[in-house]
Amino acid sequence: MRYLAESFIFGALRRGRSVEQFLGPVGPPERRGVRYVEVRAARTSCEVYVHAVEDVGHESFLDLDSFPPFDQNSEEEQFGQLLGRAEDPQSALILAEKGTGAVRGRWVNQGVVQDEYRDFVRSGRPSGISPDGYPWPDRRIAP
Numbered sequence: 001m002r003y004l005a006e007s008f009i010f011g012a013l014r015r016g017r018s019v020e021q022f023l024g025p026v027g028p029p030e031r032r033g034v035r036y037v038e039v040r041a042a043r044t045s046c047e048v049y050v051h052a053v054e055d056v057g058h059e060s061f062l063d064l065d066s067f068p069p070f071d072q073n074s075e076e077e078q079f080g081q082l083l084g085r086a087e088d089p090q091s092a093l094i095l096a097e098k099g100t101g102a103v104r105g106r107w108v109n110q111g112v113v114q115d116e117y118r119d120f121v122r123s124g125r126p127s128g129i130s131p132d133g134y135p136w137p138d139r140r141i142a143p
Contacts, residue, residue, distance in 0.1 A: 002115065004107045012109060013089040016041045019109060021102045022116035024136035025127050026052055026070060032125070033070035036113050037100045038080060039092045046092030049080030050100055059121060062114040101137025 004012070009019050018040045027033040032055035040047045053067035083099045086092035096102050108116065123131035130136060 010089045013041045019107045020113040022113050037096050045085045048083040048096045051080040
């Protein structure tokens with residue numbers, strides 16, 4: 001099972017692990033990009049980062065962390081854009097979901113977002129819905 005139950009999300013964050021969610025395509029067809037959101041455990045809080053990267057991958061190159069930032073002028077994009085901080089995992093998920101359109105039932109462990117990207121590439125990079133039929137979050141919510 002790829003997607004995490006809520007208790008597993010909270011457990012991962014309490015253990016200092018990140019959870020992520022692939023948010024789909026961003027940008028015009030002539031300049032493709034993709035977005036994903038990460039909730040990262042910090043010392044006494046959780047941080048929410050939005051990542052927008054150029055869609056330069058293919059089936060054997062899926063490491064979103066190594067893709068160039070979508071906004072070449074942004075120094076922040078090397079580590080993602082901080083959307084905000086929250087005192088606890090529940091509040092961090094709410095912040096991520098409200099700020100990006102992420103969905104509670106589609107969080108994955110750190111690194112599994114590459115599998116989501118692979119499915120996206122294999123299905124022809126659909127712009128309207130994810131490969132498994134869910135609509136992409138509204139791109140206007142987050143940068």
